Structures are given as C-alpha cells and as structure tokens.
Amino acid sequence: AQKVTQAQTEISVVEKEDVTLDCVYETRDTTYYLFWYKQPPSGELVFLIRRNSFDEQNEISGRYSWNFQKSTSSFNFTITASQVVDSAVYFCALGSNFGNEKLTFGTGTRLTIIP
C-alpha cells in the first residue's frame, strides 16, 4: 500500500524567512511519481511540481526548491524568502507507476507567513 506522511501539520514563519516542508513516502513500486500541490485559502489545488522516481536531481523554480532523496524516501519542499502569498496548505502526493490515475495524498501542511 502507498502512503505519504507530512508530519508537520502547521508551520508559522515570519515573512522573508526560509521554510522547509517535509514529505516522506512509502511505496513498493520501482517506478512512481511525486507531486506537490498548493491549496490557497480560495480552495483550488495548484500544481507545483512532478518528479519521477528515476530523476533524483534537485529542482529550483524561483524561490521554490525541491530535494528528492530516494535513500530516505523523502521529497522535501523549501520556500526561500517566504512571502505572505505563500500562506496556504501544501500537499505532497504519490502517483502509481502508471502516473496520475491514482494519487495518494499526505494530510497537508498549513503554512502561515506572518507579515
């Protein structure tokens, strides 16, 4: 069975601080996909990144970066120089070896950026 654990339920940081959201996953598949989605207060789900299990390169997109480590089954997400607009619930998700037909989500981390 697949499982995603986001141990941090809520995090609050002061604006401009860096913050890392943790994600640990469990799967028996050799090919799988990992995702991060953002859910702002308006409620929609915003896709941030997809990473397949064969690509362990870290990725940077502006203030966002992701650290994928198969050895520890983790896919952590760092926001550098946080801004109030980053306040949201962030979900990590695990896809099967087919892709996106079935996503297993973590319980989410509520991030609050304090001005």
Added chain:
Amino acid sequence: EAQVTQNPRYLITVTGKKLTVTCSQNMNHEYMSWYRQDPGLGLRQIYYSMNVEVTDKGDVPEGYKVSRKEKRNFPLILESPSPNQTSLYFCASSSQRQDLNTEAFFGQGTRLTVV
C-alpha cells in the same frame, strides 16, 4: 483554456435526497478521478476511471457511484447522502500518455453539506 469544470460549487442538501455532482474536462484526457478532502485527512480517492466505461473503486467508495459514458464527463452520484458525506469534493483528469502525463488537473471543488 484547459480546464476541469465541476458543478455545483456549493450544495446544501438533506439526508437521503439523491444528488449528482458533474465533472467535465476539455483536454481529451483518459484518466478521471474523484477525491474528497476532509480536515486532517488530506485528499482521498473515491473512484477513478481509466477510460470510457472503465471505472474502479478508490480508497473510500462507499456511498458513491460513478459512470463514464463519455470521455469528457465523469459525474459523481450520491444515491442517499448522509451527513458523513459532508466534504469538499474534487474532480481530476490527466493524460494516459507518459510524455503528456505531467500533472493531474483539478476542478475548483464542490463543497457539499448534508444536513
């Protein structure tokens, strides 16, 4: 514009009164899914479909029905809603093609309250 459209966005109903939440996508995607989001539980998959007339249960299918008669539509049916089905529901679609299979596109969500 590529999108997944759910209707209605908000719905309050009474116990036992059958209802349908519609979902439509304009991207010719093969995969479609329904998820429910509950506080502290993240998103959990209800049903998914890998193509027309092909559906299967997700993690929490009890009390729900789906059908996939056309590729673009995937309605969620609650034959006899109960208060424990009060939740935020999301429809998602994605492509079967690995070269296009970058993300699951989510609808805006339907907030359902059963009283």
